[in-house]
Amino acid sequence: MLPDTKYNRTLKQYQYTKNGEVETLPSMKRDEVIPYLIRLTHPELHEMVKRGIENNPHMEATLWRGAMMFLDEKVYRPTLPINGLIGQIESSKGDNSYDIDNDNGYITCSCYHWKNMQAPLTSQGRRVCKHIAALTFDLHFEERF
Ligand SMILES: [Zn+2]
Numbered sequence: 001m002l003p004d005t006k007y008n009r010t011l012k013q014y015q016y017t018k019n020g021e022v023e024t025l026p027s028m029k030r031d032e033v034i035p036y037l038i039r040l041t042h043p044e045l046h047e048m049v050k051r052g053i054e055n056n057p058h059m060e061a062t063l064w065r066g067a068m069m070f071l072d073e074k075v076y077r078p079t080l081p082i083n084g085l086i087g088q089i090e091s092s093k094g095d096n097s098y099d100i101d102n103d104n105g106y107i108t109c110s111c112y113h114w115k116n117m118q119a120p121l122t123s124q125g126r127r128v129c130k131h132i133a134a135l136t137f138d139l140h141f142e143e144r145f
Contacts, residue, residue, distance in 0.1 A: 065092075069130060
């Protein structure tokens with residue numbers, strides 16, 4: 001879980017509270033806050049996302065969102081795959097969940113972006129939405145966090 005940040009309009013900087021102390025982040029843009037906090041708290045995950053972005057620059061937003069969902073513990077994985085179901089991801093708003101299936105090696109997601117082919121393709125031609133990215137991070141770090 002990443003700390004909740006708030007923008008301090010007087011300082012024009014983002015802040016969060018850690019152990020009752022207010023921490024102020026260096027000056028940065030809004031979309032730099034999440035990568036900064038992930039680097040601070042989960043450097044290995046940060047490295048993995050950066051490598052993913054190097055190989056797939058068009059997937060930057062999807063990969064950071066997936067990393068956030070993973071850190072927010074939105075990923076559920078059945079102990080054994082059931083009818084190809086390998087994961088369920090709670091939606092960002094928490095009012096729904098999406099199924100990720102492995103259909104003979106073809107990974108699908110039941111979300112709108114994936115089904116309507118709006119999720120980006122990787123350089124290897126795999127379609128990856130933020131939910132599939134979150135599951136990928138969860139599988140990779142399963143015993144380390
Ligand atoms: Zn999805």
